[in-house]
Amino acid sequence: MPSDLEQLIDMGFEQERAALAVKQTGGLQGAIDWLDKNQDKSIEEIKEAQVQASDEAPELKAGEEAKSLVCDDCGRRLKSVAQAEWHASKTGHENFSESTEEIKPLTEEEKAAKLEELKLKLQDKRAAQAEQDKIDRKKNEQIRLKATKESQDIKEELQKKERLKEAQAKKREKQDEIDARKKVLAKLEADKLARKQKADAEKAQRAGQAPPVVAEEKFATSSGPTTSKPASAYTETRLALQTPSGRITKTFPVETTLFEVAHALTEDGLEVNSFTQNFPKKVYDRTDFGMTLKEAGLFPSAALVLK
Missing domain, CATH: 3.10.20.90 (Phosphatidylinositol 3-kinase Catalytic Subunit; Chain A, domain 1)
Structure with a gap:
């Protein structure tokens, strides 16, 4: 026959929580009640509450008969002295009081109903957690897509700036080539004019005539654009x-x-x-x-x- 802990694990309870329930109650019935009572608490919260619990059980009034025991250290109710001793050996608690509240055992039907109720609650809790996980995954995916789009936008902007920079560089290079070509053509024109003037002067000398007068303004114009600043600049x-x-x-x-x-x-x-x-x-x-x-x-x- 499976142990109380094995039965609880087979029902789908976490091993640590189920072990803690058996340790605190000493049996399947008490463990079921304990799990029901603490189903919304984390393991850490339960352990902290056990350490901090110090409420004392009320004393019996005159003529009242003790029907159970209460652990003054953690508030756990126990049916018998044997259970109190077992509880003390497991938890190290030493302070117990008598109580008039009788702990009635669950019938098999009540136990089965209790187990079924716990199963349903556990299923609901897991379903709620699964839905929350789905929502969280969707949010994370939206965040990832947004980050990816922003990264792509930045990349495209950088590529656009790089293309513009390359286009401007090519434009400057083309203009420099045009300017250089104009300068060469101007120099050719100036040299051609100088050769013509020299030839005219030699012709005039051979003919015994005065050399032709060269208009400085015309020479300056024909020789192309002059340098607008000194060479040292x-x-x-x-x-x-x-x-x-x-x-x-x-x-x-x-x-x-x-x-x-x-x-x-x-x-x-x-x-x-x-x-x-x-x-x-x-x-x-x-x-x-x-x-x-x-x-x-x-x-x-x-x-x-x-x-």
Whole structure:
């Protein structure tokens, strides 16, 4: 036959709570009553109440007959001295009083009804807990989805800013190339005009005529845009570099030597033996690498071919 504790565990009660009920009451009937009374309390609350309980049982009046015993330490009612001794051995409680309240045993039907009632209450409690767990899981999922969406929004915003930054950089690079091209065209026009003036002057000399007068305003206009500030005001130069794999643009301080530029390009996997400027035509080989970009006249921008 299963023990009282095993019967309670088979009914679905937690082992610790069931063991505590048997320990406090000494039998199945008392354990059932105890579990019913304490079903809404946690194990910690029950243990704390046992430690703090100190209510004394009322004394018997004259002519009253003791029909049960009360543990003054925890308030537990016991049917007999044997039960009181058992209770004392299990709990260490030492103070007991007599009581006129008779503890009647439950009939088998009452016991079965009590057990069924406890089962139903336990089922209801578990169902309520399951529903609460479902609500908690739903809330946690909503919190997780919200956090995921916020994280995705931040990621998309960062990507948008990065795309905008790249677009602005490409726009600046394109404008720099346009400006460099205009400067080269202006220089070509100025050189063409200078050659024409030189040819006209030589022709006039051969013919014994006075050289033609050159209008300074026209020369200034034809030679393209003049530098709006002195050379000493420039601190950086922008180089458009034509490599075997394509065109790249880099910015260096004007005091950077051609050797330092070549060394910086090795980080891009490029080995440079010379720099060639198409117009005016100029080749800077390794013997020129000691020159700074400023000394070479490669500022505020220049186009070079790497070889």
